[in-house]
Amino acid sequence: MSSFVSYQDPPMSVALPMLREPVRSPTRAPAHEVTSPRSVRVSLTDRCDLACVYCRPDKQDGYLDEQLDLEAWSAMLDGLVAAGIRRVRITGGEPLLHPNLVAIVRRIAQLPIDDLALTTNATRLARFAVPLREAGLHRLNVSLDSLDADRFARMTRGGKLAQVVAGIEAARAAGFKDMKLNAVVVRGENDSELEEIVRWCWDREITPRFLEVMMIGEGPKLRSRVVSGSEMRARLAPLLAQEDARVEPDRGPAKYVRARHDSKLRVGFITGTTDTYCAGCDRRRSSRGTA
Numbered sequence: 057m058s059s060f061v062s063y064q065d066p067p068m069s070v071a072l073p074m075l076r077e078p079v080r081s082p083t084r085a086p087a088h089e090v091t092s093p094r095s096v097r098v099s100l101t102d103r104c105d106l107a108c109v110y111c112r113p114d115k116q117d118g119y120l121d122e123q124l125d126l127e128a129w130s131a132m133l134d135g136l137v138a139a140g141i142r143r144v145r146i147t148g149g150e151p152l153l154h155p156n157l158v159a160i161v162r163r164i165a166q167l168p169i170d171d172l173a174l175t176t177n178a179t180r181l182a183r184f185a186v187p188l189r190e191a192g193l194h195r196l197n198v199s200l201d202s203l204d205a206d207r208f209a210r211m212t213r214g215g216k217l218a219q220v221v222a223g224i225e226a227a228r229a230a231g232f233k234d235m236k237l238n239a240v241v242v243r244g245e246n247d248s249e250l251e252e253i254v255r256w257c258w259d260r261e262i263t264p265r266f267l268e269v270m271m272i273g274e275g276p277k278l279r280s281r282v283v284s285g286s287e288m289r290a291r292l293a294p295l296l297a298q299e300d301a302r303v304e305p306d307r308g309p310a311k312y313v314r315a316r317h318d319s320k321l322r323v324g325f326i327t328g329t330t331d332t333y334c335a336g337c338d339r340r341r342s343s344r345g346t347a
């Protein structure tokens with residue numbers, strides 16, 4: 057358990073990072089040909105029932121008043137697929153808060169796409185795992201930063217670890233394979249848990265992925281507490297093969313290293329602060345509306 061850390065900064069109004077086009081710094085963006093987007097991240101809602109310390113200052117921050125209905129979402133996805141999109145990831149905010157989520161998943165699943173995935177904080181996944189599976193969702197990524205209930209509550213400003221774990225177990229029971237767990241690493245908080253998180257995931261055939269705190273949302277307030285991907289990897293060296301980290305084709309910016317003892321197990325690293333991966337990105341972002 058780490059020492060107590062306060063995240064009670066004064067409330068402020070900021071736009072949520074997932075609602076904006078990615079910031080492309082002219083000093084960092086390499087010269088390259090623009091790739092025609094093949095994947096899209098669809099932010100169904102800006103709302104969330106958690107307020108992670110690197111994301112938003114409170115649970116009511118920055119919500120939009122407008123929303124798209126199912127018909128509008130369908131029209132947008134039809135257009136994106138007609139334009140060449142073949143992989144869809146549903147995100148938020150927290151997408152499981154959207155009242156039409158299952159219907160939207162069912163609608164998207166009927167399109168000629170190769171991959172349909174969803175990223176969730178899993179607080180409501182115990183209820184939605186089976187309906188989502190039956191609606192045609194292929195894959196799930198779950199955000200979970202700590203296996204310590206007190207630390208989890210602190211990092212999410214009130215989240216209940218047991219709900220999330222129940223959601224993950226429900227998803228496994230519903231038949232979701234190839235699950236990934238995303239943990240944002242904050243120095244002095246959960247950086248002592250990396251090995252425990254890896255073992256917990258591998259025991260459940262889940263791929264853990266560790267993310268650097270990024271300088272968006274509330275991230276700049278934690279600038280001094282960024283743990284680089286290379287440091288994370290060094291800490292996990294006893295568990296990992298000595299090999300170059302590899303990107304998984306068509307599956308985003310994470311770089312993976314295999315387990316030392318079993319080549320079927322991996323750990324992923326997402327290094328959005330110490331590295332840039334814009335050159336190889338083929339992802340479009342679409343967001344509009346609240347639940």
Ligand code: SF4
Pocket residue numbers: 104105106107108111112148149150177199
């Ligand atoms: S669960 Fe995701 S959207 Fe919600 S506060 Fe945390 S990082 Fe932000």
